[in-house]
Amino acid sequence: MSAALALYQKELWVYFRSPIAYFVVAVFLLGTGYFFTYNIFLTGHATMTETLQNMGILLLLVLPVLSMRLFAGEYSAGTIELLLTLPLQPWQIVLGKYLGALTILLLLTVGTLVNLVPLYLFGNPETMTILSGYIGFLLLGMACLAVGQFFSALTHNQIIAALSTVAVLLGFWFIGHLQSFQTSPVLRGLCGYVSFSGHFGAFVQGVVRTEAVVFYLVVCAIALTLNTNYLQWQR
Amino acid sequence: MIALTAVSKRYGPKTVIHDLSFTVEKGEIVGLLGPNGSGKTTTIRMIAGYTTATSGHVSVAGYDMATQNDTAAHLIGYLPEHPPLYDTLDVSTYLRFVAKVKRVPRAARSAELERVTVACRLGAVFRQEIYKLSKGYRQRVGLAQALLGKPEVLLLDEPTIGLDPEQLHETRELIRAFGTEHAVLLSTHILPEATLLCQRVAILNHGRLLAMDTPGGLQRALEQTHRVILRVTAPAQALRQELLSVAGVQTVQIDTAAGTDQTLSVSCQVDTRDGVEAAIARAIAPRWLLHRLERQQPTLEQVFLHYVQQASAAEEGA
Numbered sequence: 001m002s003a004a005l006a007l008y009q010k011e012l013w014v015y016f017r018s019p020i021a022y023f024v025v026a027v028f029l030l031g032t033g034y035f036f037t038y039n040i041f042l043t044g045h046a047t048m049t050e051t052l053q054n055m056g057i058l059l060l061l062v063l064p065v066l067s068m069r070l071f072a073g074e075y076s077a078g079t080i081e082l083l084l085t086l087p088l089q090p091w092q093i094v095l096g097k098y099l100g101a102l103t104i105l106l107l108l109t110v111g112t113l114v115n116l117v118p119l120y121l122f123g124n125p126e127t128m129t130i131l132s133g134y135i136g137f138l139l140l141g142m143a144c145l146a147v148g149q150f151f152s153a154l155t156h157n158q159i160i161a162a163l164s165t166v167a168v169l170l171g172f173w174f175i176g177h178l179q180s181f182q183t184s185p186v187l188r189g190l191c192g193y194v195s196f197s198g199h200f201g202a203f204v205q206g207v208v209r210t211e212a213v214v215f216y217l218v219v220c221a222i223a224l225t226l227n228t229n230y231l232q233w234q235r
Numbered sequence: 236m237i238a239l240t241a242v243s244k245r246y247g248p249k250t251v252i253h254d255l256s257f258t259v260e261k262g263e264i265v266g267l268l269g270p271n272g273s274g275k276t277t278t279i280r281m282i283a284g285y286t287t288a289t290s291g292h293v294s295v296a297g298y299d300m301a302t303q304n305d306t307a308a309h310l311i312g313y314l315p316e317h318p319p320l321y322d323t324l325d326v327s328t329y330l331r332f333v334a335k336v337k338r339v340p341r342a343a344r345s346a347e348l349e350r351v352t353v354a355c356r357l358g359a360v361f362r363q364e365i366y367k368l369s370k371g372y373r374q375r376v377g378l379a380q381a382l383l384g385k386p387e388v389l390l391l392d393e394p395t396i397g398l399d400p401e402q403l404h405e406t407r408e409l410i411r412a413f414g415t416e417h418a419v420l421l422s423t424h425i426l427p428e429a430t431l432l433c434q435r436v437a438i439l440n441h442g443r444l445l446a447m448d449t450p451g452g453l454q455r456a457l458e459q460t461h462r463v464i465l466r467v468t469a470p471a472q473a474l475r476q477e478l479l480s481v482a483g484v485q486t487v488q489i490d491t492a493a494g495t496d497q498t499l500s501v502s503c504q505v506d507t508r509d510g511v512e513a514a515i516a517r518a519i520a521p522r523w524l525l526h527r528l529e530r531q532q533p534t535l536e537q538v539f540l541h542y543v544q545q546a547s548a549a550e551e552g553a
Binding site: 005017082089 | 280283284285286287305309313315317318319320321322323324328332333335336337338364380
């Protein structure tokens with residue numbers, strides 16, 4: 001475990017010594033600030049619901065930039081040869097890297113909390129709804145990072161890793177809209193169940209459903225397991 | 236320490252390593268000598284556990300590298316062909332990371348870092364970001380990384396590439412010192428390096444082991460490939476006879492096509508005794524006009540040709 005921890009620390013070093021993490025956090029916070037201002041002044045309601053909804057889709061577009069270098073960067077720098085020959089198990093590599101990216105996601109989330117200051121100062125928002133929205137936001141982010149990390153392991157090119165991740169995430173975000181085109185109830189149910197936005201919408205409305213929590217965790221588990229197996233298989 | 240038994244490696248339909256077997260013992264430096272694309276890097280990668288053999292058996296300190304590579308990884312220091320460095324980290328952070336992953340105990344970590352820093356002469360750049368370093372320094376940071384944690388087995392893929400003559404000498408001394416107590420396998424395509432450093436040399440070509448020889452044997456192979464190149468204005472037949480009468484000249488090859496008028500290009504295979512060139516000059520200069528006389532250093536290709544010919548001769552004999 002100490003080896004995975006060392007890798008986690010290395011990931012953070014690499015993130016903070018390159019402009020990528022700062023860029024991602026800055027773009028995300030600027031975007032969130034814009035949506036927040038827009039929603040509050042447009043509706044006049046002290047609520048985070050619309051802003052969190054917008055933050056969700058912004059996350060989909062921004063996180064792949066964070067995850068693209070996780071493995072593709074190691075391939076192109078040749079450092080994957082170091083990682084795979086050091087006393088590190090593939091699952092430790094996957095976990096250490098994932099936790100590193102997750103830390104940036106947490107920092108980014110904490111950054112958005114600044115929006116709550118005026119909300120609580122000048123309004124009377126529902127704390128539980130905001131809390132539930134943030135839980136959904138973090139779970140969505142975890143799933144996006146896991147998917148992004150897996151796609152990053154499939155290619156040497158960081159741009160391709162980012163673009164394919166965005167494509168897949170957008171697919172899962174909008175797949176719920178296909179529901180109305182399905183005649184088969186099974187397909188209709190499936191489209192609804194795998195929809196990232198469907199589950200996220202419930203959180204934003206203040207409903208924490210076990211099913212939705214499990215859904216995002218299962219997505220993480222599948223992506224990270226595939227990632228580990230892929231590393232093993234590559235040998 | 237290192238044992239390869241009938242190892243083959245295929246990438247799709249292409250076989251890059253054919254039925255390779257050799258061992259490296261503790262306290263021994265073994266060289267893998269071969270031209271580019273001969274399978275040196277693939278061989279080292281299989282021993283390092285980065286990739287697995289398609290068939291056959293690779294073991295390090297008794298551990299099977301196909302299944303027990305995690306356990307064996309503690310015993311291996313590996314410098315890949317391109318030093319695996321994180322450009323944005325500084326040298327100390329990078330080495331500390333590798334030391335942690337290699338589970339160098341916290342109390343001993345600083346001393347261990349100090350040891351490899353001194354050994355690889357990295358003191359001057361210890362706090363610098365890696366992307367600012369010259370090629371020679373990058374190579375040495377890569378070597379320092381491999382030495383961390385005092386591994387039993389050291390695998391070095393072209394360790395002296397990009398080093399200037401002084402660094403080259405220091406690095407060779409470092410490897411030699413390490414090789415007295417550990418098993419070292421290094422690959423190179425530089426002939427003198429193999430003869431200077433290694434106790435045994437495995438000669439690879441197209442993924443096959445051509446020969447496992449001592450530096451002495453390699454030296455003898457080198458000696459048989461020394462040549463003297465001449466340009467002389469002379470009649471071909473008389474020149475050939477004159478050259479063959481000089482002690483030390485073994486064969487004479489006259490390239491008539493390249494000559495103009497009576498000027499001939501001649502290539503003689505000679506033995507290594509000193510003064511063969513002088514003897515040739517003394518024989519020719521009084522009678523004919525000598526334009527050029529040059530002793531040619533044997534190239535890797537010529538040495539390979541020698542071993543290939545030897546191998547095919549042995550096959551015919553058998």
